[in-house]
Amino acid sequence: MGRQIFTVRIEGSPSLDWRRHYDALSYSLIDTPPHLAKCVRAYLEAFGLVFGAFDFGIDHDGRTWLYECKPNGQFAWFPEPITGRIVTAVADQLQYAGVHDAR
Template sequence: MADARVKPHQLAVAARCGLQVPATLITNEPEMVSDFARSAGGRIITKSLATMVTVDDVRGSGVLYTAEVAEDLWGDPGIAATAHLFQELIEGVDIRLTVVAGEFFAAEIYPTDLGGPVDIRAHNENVSYRVVEVPDGVRRRVLDLLRELRLAFAALDFRVVPGRGWIFLEANPNGQWAFIPELRDPIAQAIADFLETSCR
């Protein structure tokens, strides 16, 4: 899990397994960001290099959300302080795909506020869900990805884009899964079955 949570590693493995991934730049050189943003269509996001929990004296603990980078920040000198992960902004329908020992559970996520934050998590409960099937090609490639990452469980995020299909965003080796009402019981059962079988 410690290795698999590192997003640049995930992206490299996902691309090697044949999944589509966003155009990505990892850099601490501010001057590179502008060129990348223009080549990516003029809209980019930034996200943490690995799953992280933040602690704030006022708000308590939380996670760092993916956020769009405004054009006036593309050359921000603060970028030089450490490595940053930038990606093209993928506009489409959010998918949460949970895989448990080869069983697939997927749902589209639709925010109530279509003009809200880029990161679907920032919408909290102001979303609706629709259970969907996973295309065979995506299934095969995700199984290859999880095999290479040595994970029996993962909660993966995709965006589906008309004309491009399923774009892999990231995999959460210990991701949340109980928030989608229609999938809560089937996923819980799959986890219980896997644990019961593994402990025999």
């Protein structure tokens, strides 16, 4: 959102499709790996976007795969404090649109 990147790690799925096992999952806000942050920013800049909800996966060899970038990603189902930080960033972007955010 804007210049901020939030990376949520989802773990604990007993199968490939984690969406079938919400109760078994854990969620944690992690530092975005620098190479991913660079790629996300380049993608958003290339398309003139201030927001994108990216889905990535990490395979058994540790390689990161981009699945998609959604224009309206859902995040309200994440637990606090993850949701609160993202909502604050969205509100800040809406309130200060066009103002350079150096954070």
